[in-house]
Amino acid sequence: MTRYESAKEIYARYGIDTDAAIALCKKIPISLHCWQGDDVRGFDHEGGLTGGIQTTGNYPGRARTPDELLADMDKAISLCPGAKKINVHASYAIFEKGEFADRDALEPRHFKKWVEFAKARGMGLDFNPTFFSHPRVKDGLTLSSPDRETRDFWIAHGRACIRIASYFAEETGVPCVMNIWTGDGYKDIPADRMGPRMRYKQSIDAILEEPYDFTKVKPCIESKVFGIGVEAFTAGSAEFALSYAAMNRNKCIPLMDNGHYHPTEVVSDKIPALLCFFDEIALHVTRGIRWDSDHVVLLDDETKEIATEIVRCGATERVAIALDFFDASINRISAWVTGFRSLQKALLSALCTPHAMLRKLQDENRMSRKMAAMEDVKMLPIGDVWAEYCRVCGVPADGYYDDIELYEKNVLLKRN
Numbered sequence: 198m199t200r201y202e203s204a205k206e207i208y209a210r211y212g213i214d215t216d217a218a219i220a221l222c223k224k225i226p227i228s229l230h231c232w233q234g235d236d237v238r239g240f241d242h243e244g245g246l247t248g249g250i251q252t253t254g255n256y257p258g259r260a261r262t263p264d265e266l267l268a269d270m271d272k273a274i275s276l277c278p279g280a281k282k283i284n285v286h287a288s289y290a291i292f293e294k295g296e297f298a299d300r301d302a303l304e305p306r307h308f309k310k311w312v313e314f315a316k317a318r319g320m321g322l323d324f325n326p327t328f329f330s331h332p333r334v335k336d337g338l339t340l341s342s343p344d345r346e347t348r349d350f351w352i353a354h355g356r357a358c359i360r361i362a363s364y365f366a367e368e369t370g371v372p373c374v375m376n377i378w379t380g381d382g383y384k385d386i387p388a389d390r391m392g393p394r395m396r397y398k399q400s401i402d403a404i405l406e407e408p409y410d411f412t413k414v415k416p417c418i419e420s421k422v423f424g425i426g427v428e429a430f431t432a433g434s435a436e437f438a439l440s441y442a443a444m445n446r447n448k449c450i451p452l453m454d455n456g457h458y459h460p461t462e463v464v465s466d467k468i469p470a471l472l473c474f475f476d477e478i479a480l481h482v483t484r485g486i487r488w489d490s491d492h493v494v495l496l497d498d499e500t501k502e503i504a505t506e507i508v509r510c511g512a513t514e515r516v517a518i519a520l521d522f523f524d525a526s527i528n529r530i531s532a533w534v535t536g537f538r539s540l541q542k543a544l545l546s547a548l549c550t551p552h553a554m555l556r557k558l559q560d561e562n563r564m565s566r567k568m569a570a571m572e573d574v575k576m577l578p579i580g581d582v583w584a585e586y587c588r589v590c591g592v593p594a595d596g597y598y599d600d601i602e603l604y605e606k607n608v609l610l611k612r613n
């Protein structure tokens with residue numbers, strides 16, 4: 198008997214069909230964010246990242262060109278099991294030689310390479326307007342700026358991005374999640390909190406006036422509690438973003454980034470709350486250490502709990518899952534792969550958990566037995582199911598860093 202056969206038998210005693218879990222896990226797409234590969238720099242401007250988010254570290258081998266980034270993503274993808282989408286930021290427009298279009302004038306054709314890349318790999322694409330790292334960010338503000346011209350520039354950017362998202366959906370045949378996040382806010386105590394938020398609201402209204410098919414383009418509003426340099430106030434707070442999405446349910450969906458809340462709040466608990474009201478929600482899965490530090494996602498308690506809620510709410514088709522982290526202090530391909538695989542492990546483990554049995558114990562108020570059973574479940578041989586899952590998907594179950602190290606030696610280190 199193989200280890201997987203033995204594990205399968207053990208899980209069957211809990212009423213779990215591990216083959217079915219593997220088959221389902223393979224189909225749950227996770228959106229792989231292009232911006233881990235180059236420290237969120239993008240291709241449409243010189244220099245690094247600005248606007249309330251930050252990468253730290255200077256590990257060698259960062260992708261410097263579209264070709265390098267796509268090659269690195271391919272390497273990462275080759276080591277990740279399961280279904281994928283590619284998450285692109287507007288600042289990653291790929292221009293022809295000598296060509297340039299500012300953010301308000303971006304066109305679908307500037308993202309043709311991304312479409313070709315995704316289509317060739319049978320993947321969908323997600324998209325993000327880029328409201329940061331740009332000279333038109335005025336005094337730290339974009340869509341909520343008191344300056345009309347600044348707002349109009351960024352509204353035009355948002356509308357251009359809707360057209361690009363529609364093109365992505367049309368070309369790939371897969372709906373495109375288009376996430377609106379701005380770092381708009383104030384470093385110190387504002388004298389007006391509602392003004393910026395009213396302007397932000399009206400600007401999003403104006404962006405969403407751009408025609409689109411809501412079954413294909415899914416605009417999201419991502420909230421955030423604070424950012425570097427905007428510690429006192431963010432226009433897109435949790436209440437703002439969630440209320441906007443709730444009041445515009447036929448136009449957009451809420452997006453929760455688990456780095457964007459007060460440290461004792463957990464997104465896992467917010468998922469079932471939102472699912473009571475929204476048909477669809479979106480997530481940015483990240484790992485904050487003490488703040489929204491965007492460390493690589495690991496198989497930690499909150500990642501497991503997020504996956505558990507998605508699975509036990511029966512919501513694998515209602516939650517758009519994306520990764521959002523950026524670590525410049527380690528091998529960037531390893532960062533992608535470890536983060537992606539950690540979330541996949543969490544999903545597989547959630548799919549191999551006897552939720553119906555545990556729920557019954559809760560509903561019958563048999564809490565001592567429920568606690569004991571939940572602890573028993575933690576010791577089930579999920580590693581053997583993971584190994585089988587990886588085998589089925591044609592990727593290594595472990596030891597994947599050897600392959601990355603070879604790529605580092607042969608490709609990444611030659612870039613410096």
Ligand code: RNT
Pocket residue numbers: 232237250325378419421454481489521
């Ligand atoms: C920032 C937000 C946002 C960005 C990306 C790059 O705190 O999480 O989602 O990380 O758009």
Ligand code: ZN
Pocket residue numbers: 419454481521
């Ligand atoms: Zn995010």
